[in-house]
Amino acid sequence: MPQTLPFTKGHGTGNDFVIVPDPDGALDLTNDQVAALCDRRFGIGGDGILRVVRSAALPEGVATPDAEWFMDYRNADGSKAEMCGNGIRVFVRYLIDAGLASLAEGERLPIGTRNGTLAVTRSELGLEVDLGRFRIDETETLVRARGLGVALPGLGVDVGNPHVVVALPSDERLDALDLTVQPVLDPAPAAGANVEFVVPADPLVTAGVGGIRMRVFERGVGETLSCGTGVAAAALAVRHWAGRAAPDRWTVDVPGGTLGVRVVPDVDGPHVLLSGPATLVFSGEVALA
Structure with missing residues (x-):
């Protein structure tokens, strides 16, 4: 039996993503699996995958101890990318709506990425990320x-x-x-x-x-x-x-x-x-x- 995977579809100004919850870091998606999920005809469709994983579940050298949540971003072909500016805002929107994090006006929510920990705040346009x-x-x-x-x-x-x-x-x-x-x-x-x-x-x-x-x-x-x-x-x-x-x-x-x-x-x-x-x-x- 194939594994059943829960997902959420999201986008930031049309840059769209398949969001996959994996808080305990149990998933190890191959490049082909990522590409299949992002396929717009045979899959869900998206420009990339956002895997939602706790930093503590990641190996040393990847984990970001100063952020509870890590955005494991993969391009539509399965390749890993350092960061995604639209993706991190969609990632935070998912965390808030799923009750996994909160972000009040004036607060900063740290998110781990392959480019280090980045802070997200609320703004008049929605959400704002400090890219450093x-x-x-x-x-x-x-x-x-x-x-x-x-x-x-x-x-x-x-x-x-x-x-x-x-x-x-x-x-x-x-x-x-x-x-x-x-x-x-x-x-x-x-x-x-x-x-x-x-x-x-x-x-x-x-x-x-x-x-x-x-x-x-x-x-x-x-x-x-x-x-x-x-x-x-x-x-x-x-x-x-x-x-x-x-x-x-x-x-x-x-x-x-x-x-x-x-x-x-x-x-x-x-x-x-x-x-x-x-x-x-x-x-x-x-x-x-």
Whole structure:
């Protein structure tokens, strides 16, 4: 008899996930099982898996002792990823709705990830996660994509996972991209990278808030309606290009909705924060292949 697996489906601005409760760390999903669950025709469908596991149930070196809960995020192809900005908000929404954690206004809920422990708070857009410090890599990476016409330079941005951001001059150029085909990076990062294509708003800044529009190709997934860390990376890239007068607050429009980005000072240097909605859609059980 195949194992029956309880699950919940959730999304953050259309970036959707299969949430699997495993508080005691009993599950060991293979890449093929993850891919089957995320298959949109033969499975539940999702851009990735969020396994909900207590940090204490994980081996030393993976466990995060300063957070009770660990978000074991897997891409739709089964590969492991360091972090997921939309996923962590959906993860926290699940914990709250399932009665596994609470988060009052003004409180911080620590969540363990492969990029360390990150804090989530409530915000006017829903939930906000402090992604921590970020790094801009000005080493030029050429990006080729179907519909792009010519290779364009991309800016490397690390927000706990790797991104390459490409600026485009118009919405028409952004809409013309065919992201059913993976963009090619030269030089190719050893661990791959998510690739974001952005168009600055006109005007770029309104009432002290910057604005951009973005599409993204996620490694291990393909084009998604949204990518939380990609949204943060895209805002950071445009802020970098805009120079010292650039604002620290941004709104980013993606095909699945709108997310907010803030850059704030901290004791160890500037941090980037991502805010937006997190929605649970339905729950059920599925036979695990």
